[in-house]
Amino acid sequence: MIEISKFVVGLLILLGSLLSLLAAIGVVRLPDAYTRNHAASKSATLGVLSILLGLFLYYLLIDHVANARVLLGIVFVFITSPIAGHLIMRAAYNIGVPLWENSVQDDLQKARKRKKVDEQ
Amino acid sequence: MAFQLLLNFFLAYIWMFLSNDYSSLAFFKGYFFGALILFFLRRFFKQRFYLLNVMAVIKLFFLFCSELVKANIGVVKVVLSPKLSMQPAIFALETDLEKDWEITLLSNLITLTPGTLVIEVSEDNKTLYIHAMDIDDVEQAKLDIKNSFEKAIKEVSR
Numbered sequence: 001m002i003e004i005s006k007f008v009v010g011l012l013i014l015l016g017s018l019l020s021l022l023a024a025i026g027v028v029r030l031p032d033a034y035t036r037n038h039a040a041s042k043s044a045t046l047g048v049l050s051i052l053l054g055l056f057l058y059y060l061l062i063d064h065v066a067n068a069r070v071l072l073g074i075v076f077v078f079i080t081s082p083i084a085g086h087l088i089m090r091a092a093y094n095i096g097v098p099l100w101e102n103s104v105q106d107d108l109q110k111a112r113k114r115k116k117v118d119e120q
Numbered sequence: 121m122a123f124q125l126l127l128n129f130f131l132a133y134i135w136m137f138l139s140n141d142y143s144s145l146a147f148f149k150g151y152f153f154g155a156l157i158l159f160f161l162r163r164f165f166k167q168r169f170y171l172l173n174v175m176a177v178i179k180l181f182f183l184f185c186s187e188l189v190k191a192n193i194g195v196v197k198v199v200l201s202p203k204l205s206m207q208p209a210i211f212a213l214e215t216d217l218e219k220d221w222e223i224t225l226l227s228n229l230i231t232l233t234p235g236t237l238v239i240e241v242s243e244d245n246k247t248l249y250i251h252a253m254d255i256d257d258v259e260q261a262k263l264d265i266k267n268s269f270e271k272a273i274k275e276v277s278r
Contacts, residue, residue, distance in 0.1 A: 019192060026199040034251050035208055038237055039195050045232075046192045082231035089239050089251065100208055111212065111242070111249070 005061035012054030019047035032100040033092045041085030048077050124170040128154045168278065176275040183272055187233050194234035198253060209255040210239060213248045213266060220245075222273050229269045 026039025056070040128151060135150025136142055155171065162169045198206055217223050223245055227238040235253035242249070 019196075022196050022199055026195065029199060029204075031204060032208075034237070035206075035253060038235065038251075038253050039199055041237070042188075042191045042195050042232070043199075046188055049188075079228075082228045085231055086227065086238050089237055093239050099210070109210075111247075 002062065005057065009054045009058045009061070012050045012057065016047045016049070016051035016054065019043045019050070023047060033097050034089060034099065037085055037089050037092075041081060041088075045077060045081040049074055052077070121167060121170045121173050124158055124165060124167070128158055128170075130154075131157060173276060173278070176272065176278075180272050180276060183269070184229065184232065187229065191232050191234045194253075198235075206254040208251065208253055210249055210251050211255070213250055213263075214246060215248055215270065217270060217273060218245070219277065222277060223248075225273055226266075226269060229273075230266065233269075 020043070023039050023043035026043065027036050030036045030039055052070050052074050056067060056074075059065045059067050059070075131154030132147050132150035135153060136146045139146055139150075159169055159171075215223065215226060217226055223241060227241065227248060230236050230238050230248070230250060237251045238248055239251050240249045241247075
């Protein structure tokens with residue numbers, strides 16, 4: 001029983017750190033601010049979540065202590081990180097950071113232009 | 121929904137007082153019988169039986185988790201592919217959700233779906249502008265996913 005739980009905990013923590021590494025590689029490798037934000041806000045979230053889950057299971061199964069603060073941490077990261085990603089993305093768009101040149105479509109720009117024409 | 125939940129708690133306390141037993145087991149027994157009573161009296165409430173809403177919330181939670189895992193697999197595939205051959209784009213999506221919390225929940229779900237991130241919600245709350253990592257193979261599939269999300273959220277707030 002202890003062996004199986006050690007295996008699961010180790011797997012979760014390894015998976016979490018691997019995902020964080022991949023998020024870092026994505027931030028270095030991808031071409032523009034928006035696609036980098038995709039990598040950072042998704043992979044880093046699940047990485048942190050699985051590391052915290054591994055920690056919680058370690059204390060629960062091996063030390064027999066249920067640490068509720070870790071669970072609350074999981075919930076907070078789960079709720080806040082997509083919103084942080086959205087806000088960074090929106091701020092970048094509003095100060096005019098250009099899209100990557102291979103981008104094919106920009107409906108938001110069209111909508112903004114249409115609105116300006118309507119106002120005049 | 122909140123009213124029915126409160127009523128169910130109230131019935132559980134009445135059960136505890138009637139049986140003069142103040143343990144948590146008595147509370148759960150009372151809660152169970154209270155839920156039965158509310159189920160049989162469901163036609164007197166304006167909204168439907170509230171445990172159905174609770175089921176919908178649980179379903180939405182599992183949808184959230186599975187989408188999170190899928191999103192990460194998608195991002196890892198893009199990051200580790202030898203050539204950067206994706207085509208990013210910003211597209212508009214019409215939504216028929218109306219309340220603020222529903223739109224917040226929908227955009228959170230979209231942000232966690234494979235390869236999409238919400239950039240802006242228009243001022244009249246009717247259009248979401250979404251940045252997609254790879255437009256050509258997923259646009260149709262994404263619309264399907266979004267229909268399923270919207271349906272799940274509507275199921276919660278019904």
